[in-house]
């Protein structure tokens with residue numbers, strides 16, 4: 091019998107509402123749910139292909155144990171007992187700090203075992219070792235927020251429905267579904283805003299999907315965003331286009347900022363960014379003259395040079411133009427499953443640093459975007475390899491794939507192989523799971539109950555939804571929370587979760603209830619609406635945050651923060667080089683940027699047949715002019731070389747890139763080295779060092795705007811001199 095069930099997709103963070111056809115206990119079709127107030131029937135190709143993931147022939151249906159090169163099936167109860175024994179032994183010999191958990195994107199989307207749950211598990215054990223994907227690509231957000239506001243502000247939603255201008259910097263929300271956009275059906279939201287008259291500015295080295303719709307596209311040279319943004323700010327201040335009343339009331343350090351951007355005249359900025367001065371001026375005036383709007387940054391910026399500075403300069407544009415806590419700007423969704431703010435909220439007392447420090451490079455732990463104490467993921471591999479009191483000897487990977495997404499894959503694989511215990515919770519034998527001692531097979535999202543907690547305050551209005559499990563899980567499969575709860579029980583750890591005891595296994599619903607205790611709307615109320623429900627007005631809130639929740643003692647946004655001023659001076663002092671390199675002219679001809687592929691979500695989807703048919707690897711995008719310059723054609727094999735490593739890849743022409751720039755998506759390839767790139771793709775992380783070119787505050791490696799050379803794989807050696815890009 092065919093039955094249609096309401097649920098939401100959890101392939102990515104957007105949580106689009108879906109209708110799922112189930113016949114004889116099997117999912118046979120997935121489509122958008124038109125009754126869902128947020129997504130209104132929208133799905134993308136990945137969500138519609140979820141049944142392929144659910145019934146994939148390589149999906150793990152029982153847990154595995156590795157002995158040398160041999161894998162054998164193991165009942166999940168036996169695996170958990172053995173893992174607990176080994177954890178106990180490691181803790182007894184080396185202390186709780188030797189145990190860490192990495193939560194990847196998949197782990198963020200299991201609400202009963204999300205990073206806040208894992209934080210509680212680690213707190214019970216006594217370890218600071220929570221690492222998440224946030225510090226893989228965006229810790230600059232924490233730094234910039236702390237510098238500018240002195241505390242996190244609950245203004246997570248860009249009110250694009252009421253904006254007169256939108257500016258996207260190094261983000262392509264049409265594909266990435268930027269969390270603050272708001273994210274579902276981004277193309278339709280943009281189109282309707284533009285039809286209403288909203289102007290769109292895009293800063294991106296690639297003429298990406300959103301840039302193709304832009305009124306002004308600033309095709310900046312990769313890695314030069316700091317100069318571009320400083321130049322825009324200078325224009326705005328020079329012409330007094332900023333919101334003077336807002337600035338007088340809520341900003342500090344305006345004179346210091348004015349002085350710091352003074353050296354970024356448009357002649358200099360144009361030479362450095364390769365964007366015409368007139369276009370920069372036009373964008374600055376357009377952004378500042380609009381009555382409402384906001385600028386948003388994405389991972390393309392957060393992973394490139396000077397990321398703390400550039401992230402803050404994007405926020406500074408919003409601050410100067412009075413866009414925080416204003417209709418059409420950055421606004422507040424009070425959330426549904428989030429705890430309510432007090433009636434008269436003050437600043438959240440949350441410094442940048444958590445008080446913990448790694449024993450490598452002296453990089454400190456931070457409070458992440460969810461307010462959790464987190465250690466910097468870009469130091470994790472070193473922390474596994476480096477002797478000392480903080481050496482990580484046991485790692486649990488919850489829904490992540492560090493072997494493919496951490497910089498310097500070679501070192502990461504060495505580190506994973508160096509562990510006394512590696513446990514991976516996954517649907518598949520992923521690139522990381524291959525190095526594990528145990529792989530715990532987990533349930534597919536359609537086999538478990540859930541709520542969209544991750545997006546609770548970034549939906550376009552206060553919305554939530556509950557889904558029960560849609561189909562029964564086959565085989566001996568676990569939910570992620572069951573793994574941690576069972577290990578806690580065996581290790582004698584108490585979990586500080588309301589209603590959760592350690593002598594009686596809870597149900598999934600009891601765990602969801604405990605994790606959402608004290609929510610603004612009780613979870614039982616959310617459970618009443620199969621397609622989800624809007625709990626309040628269908629819009630975000632403005633007012634009451636600025637200045638009340640600003641954390642600086644003067645309750646002002648520090649646009650002239652001394653660290654920003656100092657970093658702007660550093661940028662201005664850099665040598666301007668004409669080619670693709672940085673301070674070594676002539677050595678590198680290209681700068682490599684990242685881009686996102688609509689067929690995959692990080693490393694997920696690469697093995698799904700219908701998605702692979704569209705693109706089964708990550709091509710190296712390059713302008714036809716550059717291709718002619720190095721003598722390659724579409725589909726040719728090429729070698730990409732950085733100062734750190736070299737990888738093989740397949741070139742694909744793209745008129746969306748300028749000469750001297752290549753695009754390569756992250757998360758593909760084989761961590762162990764060369765593989766059939768047409769089958770597995772190119773592992774970009776082999777080009778990126780972890781501990782050479784990194785941010786001193788967060789430890790984040792520079793993973794975009796990387797200086798590289800590209801040459802035909804038939805060439806015997808790297809050309810001594812980079813080719814010139816001539817038309």
Ligand code: SF4
Nearest residue numbers: 099102105106134137
């Ligand atoms: S955007 Fe696509 S993958 Fe993400 S939740 Fe929606 S349908 Fe699923």
